[in-house]
Amino acid sequence: MHTLYGGAAVKETDRRCENEYQLSVAALMSNAADGLYQRIHEIRRTHQLSGETVIVCGSGNNGGDGYALALKMKEKGENIQVIAFAPPAAGEPSRYAIALARKGLEPALYANNTNVCDQWLKQAALIVDCIFGSSFDTSRPVYNTFFRVCGEINDASAFVLSADMPSGVSADDGSVALYHDIPCCVKADATVCFGLDKVGLHTYPGAEYAGDVLLEDIGIPPEAIPDNQKVFLLDEEVASYLPKRKLNTHKGSYGRAFLFCGSPSMTGAAVLSAKGALRAGVGLVSCAGVPAVIDVLRNHVLEPIFCTVGETMSGDMDALGACARMDELLPKQTAILAGCGIGNSIGYGKVLVHLMQKASCPFIIDADGLNMLASETGLSVLQNTAKRIPVMITPPPAEMARLMDATIQEVQSTRMAAAKVFARQSGCIVVLKGAGTVIADPEGRCAVNASGNPGMAKGGMGDLLAGFITGFAAQEIEPFKAACIGVYYHGKAGDIAKAVLGEYSLLPHDLETLLGKAIAHSFKA
Structure with missing residues (x-):
């Protein structure tokens, strides 16, 4: 059966990749950006999208995936805008954001440029959500800024593509963040899931916000994935649980x-x-x-x-x-x-x-x-x-x-x-x-x-x-x-x-x- 994982398994896999398999965060981020890039072009082709792409980046590694994607698209000469929901964290997210700025595209900090960013989102043909990914904890407080940006993304006419998880949805159990008891998360048309398929994409209420789930191989060695933190997604393989019936049997068997x-x-x-x-x-x-x-x-x-x-x-x-x-x-x-x-x-x-x-x-x-x-x-x-x-x-x-x-x-x-x-x-x-x-x-x-x-x-x-x-x-x-x-x-x-x-x-x-x-x-x- 297909296996699903939560946020703790994702973190443990990242740790093993870096410490035991010499597969750095930077390499995984680059692979994720490549996968997103390919999916974006498939979506543009399928849905005949011709306008601007707006990438919304958080501060952590999910934001780093977004900055790496933006750098790739900028180098290809594509029409994009980048919104920094929060300043990029030290390490790879910051490194990619700096590289992007050196290419002439300075990410706009949402808190300081709210009206301009909202206008970009309204006019976009495609929005890429790279705010939180699989690290989001729905028990933590949600602030007005996140509630507002989710509203702007969800109200836009653009195709919304989430990176790994719709921001605001828990990878662990599909629970959704609340802002004054109102569900607060990105509602995606599709989610590109990196490496490990996530529990929260397949159980409700999270599944309602994920759209089509597109699995993307980013080069994670199977041996790096923990074996004790999985959930099963039922499929045709449940047939293996059915015992084979023997010819020489009767109703009592x-x-x-x-x-x-x-x-x-x-x-x-x-x-x-x-x-x-x-x-x-x-x-x-x-x-x-x-x-x-x-x-x-x-x-x-x-x-x-x-x-x-x-x-x-x-x-x-x-x-x-x-x-x-x-x-x-x-x-x-x-x-x-x-x-x-x-x-x-x-x-x-x-x-x-x-x-x-x-x-x-x-x-x-x-x-x-x-x-x-x-x-x-x-x-x-x-x-x-x-x-x-x-x-x-x-x-x-x-x-x-x-x-x-x-x-x-x-x-x-x-x-x-x-x-x-x-x-x-x-x-x-x-x-x-x-x-x-x-x-x-x-x-x-x-x-x-x-x-x-x-x-x-x-x-x-x-x-x-x-x-x-x-x-x-x-x-x-x-x-x-x-x-x-x-x-x-x-x-x-x-x-x-x-x-x-x-x-x-x-x-x-x-x-x-x-x-x-x-x-x-x-x-x-």
Whole structure:
């Protein structure tokens, strides 16, 4: 799978390049400038841009890349202007800025020439953002000058090209700087990423500001890249996690999934989760529910074993009888899914806790199951279960916020950090759903998904996904890998459906028959 890195890995790589491979900062800067130069001419050709290029440089190495680019373009006789957002730092940035001035192009300091610089940005055909790059820390204060220059760049009609990272976006997790609670960063049409692809370009909200990500080789030796600071971007290579099926096998060879999903008002959750599990290739699926749920399941899904449990006079699940009935089936199961569409009644909650305490196989919790656990007592049950068996939770942002006692905005602004923190604290594998779904485990592994589309933002889509992941986990595929497989191919099926139906009319049940097609595509490729 494609590997992503954060700012710390970039700094460590730069250090190793210089100290262990005699590849200086100056050489890397020159290579970055060469790459930018080539990309600029490709962009100009593709978008038929004929006006002036304005390069905005910060004080550090990203600014140095910009000064090196400006020097190259000046020597080629090209029409450019250079804005110094801040004076160049000592070392290579200063050396390139001085060389540029000697060629007759003195960078204009933004603070002293604000109106002139703003006018350049308004009239530019192409703006190159070299202010901060991958070194930006979104937790540090943002001042009015940066807010203003970001606004001028973003409001300009020019094509905006960022060098390495859009300035104001964290390479570590895609979080964005805030100025009085207003997002403050450059919104690029494309980002030329040097050497190491960055996490922040592929996880939201950062991915929204990156535009097209263009990877540029600047000569970094692979051995110089640290191996312990990476995040995976899910792609077709997740197929390698799928075990090859042998000829001499039977249904018992591919696991048993037990689903506690659905309630009288949400029977569709039970149907979609069951279909998802079956499409993952699990050998047997058992579905437990009250008569209203089982009746709908029988009419829509042919393959499962059905476990009908009783109800109380008030219409709640008979917890005592249900637990006794389910206990008969649990010992043979190889994965359990609970929570999809079960509501929030006391009886269903008691059964959920009972299953968690009795389970001896991977346990996946989704939707209403997570809402029931969003209390001090519930989180204690979750943590204790995760000490015994692998536990996976599949929350959308709202459910993640409830579990973390945070706001949705806090979760969404630092999606990767939220998933990693809760995984570490709870001992669970976290599948934080949404654009760029994040998968994190307690050991620090992390993956970001790039498949899928806005047409999948429909009720029931998460039920299908939860069942799909459970079907893979039931086949004794390591749970983190099962999550990666399920998330990627679920999104891939959505992309296939979008090509036929478009984003507006795409529905969860459209994906069900395409899950197999999505997997088959990997083996044809």
